[in-house]
Amino acid sequence: MNYWFDLDRLITLAHAERAGFASAQPFPHVVLRNFLAAEKVDAILDHFPPPESPYWHRKDTPDTKKLDTTPDYSVELRMPPVIREAMWQLNSMMFLCFLQELTGIKGxxxxxxxxxxxxxxxxxxxxxxxxxxxxxxxxxxxxxxxNVLIYLNKDWRAAWGGDLELWNRDMSRCARRVKPDAGTCVIFETTSTSYHGHPEPLACPEGVTRKSIALYYYTVHPDFDPRPVRHNTLFQRRPGEVY
Structure with a gap:
């Protein structure tokens, strides 16, 4: 399995975008157009589960109408291999290094x-x-x-809606809209006031859907109790063993 990304290019990109990420409004974020190569987008779309697939968990409430997955032990088993590989690529050490360099968030x-x-x-x-x-x-x-969101929508029309909206802290206005074009990656800090969504119903025609990859990244909570004494590997000798 080969990496989808080149580490040197990722780190160069992270350094170029770091200041803009930190100062972006209404909360730290960056929009990277053509981040995922077109051939990777095509490979994922070729195997993307259709809406009627049993892969999906349907959510239909006043605030959420979408298809996603319910986490359980079989999620990876049910994924088409290319989507499973995408999940691995975006959780790899290389990608974590890129995110750390971009955001300054360690660990x-x-x-x-x-x-x-x-x-x-x-x-x-x-x-x-x-x-x-x-x-x-x-x-x-x-x-x-x-949050890392990567969109997979080729030839998406503005009239269909579906822009990602980033709202300011007091919910008085939408500060930025991002069209969900194929290959576009949006990375933003997750806080209790990083308000986002696409609140208007999609106006795309039947047979067209808004597709995306969503990955989330974590650190140890600051309230974690670190008191256990750290130690290295504890090798033990068996009775009579000398080495």
Whole structure:
């Protein structure tokens, strides 16, 4: 398995975008156009589960109308191999190094559980109201720090809506909109006031859906108790063993 990204190019990109990320409004973020190569987008789309696939978990509430996955032990087994590989690439040490250099957040951890993450799909009429994400991982108790969204929508028309909206802290206005074009990557800090979503129903025609990859990254919560004494590997000698 080969890396999808070149580490030197990623680090160069991180250094070039770091100041802009930190100063971006309404909260730290960056928008990277053509971040995922077109051939990778095409490979994922060739195997992207259709809406009627049993792969999906359907959410249909006033604030959320979309398809995503319910985390369990079989999620990876049900993924098409190319999507499983994408999850691995975006949780790799190389990608974590890129995120750390870009954001300045040290000790970042990926999420092999894909809790809330993975691939998402929104059908005509679907929406995701403006919100701030959960902050603590259900299984690991780690603190959520970053969102990475990669869009997979070729030839997306502005009239269909579906822009990612970033709202300011007091919810008085939308500070930025991002069209969900194929290959576009949005990275932003996850806090209790990083309000985002696409609150208006999609106006795309039947047979067209809004597709994305969503990955979340974590650090140890500051309230974690570090008191256990650290030690290295504790090799033991068996009775009579000398070495």
């Amino acid at each position: 970042l951890l990926g999420d092999p559980w894909l809790y809330g993450g993975g691939v998402h799909q929104i059908l005509p009429g679907g929406l995701l109201k403006v919100h701030a994400d959960f902050n603590i991982h259900e299984y690991t108790a780690l603190q959520r720090r970053l």
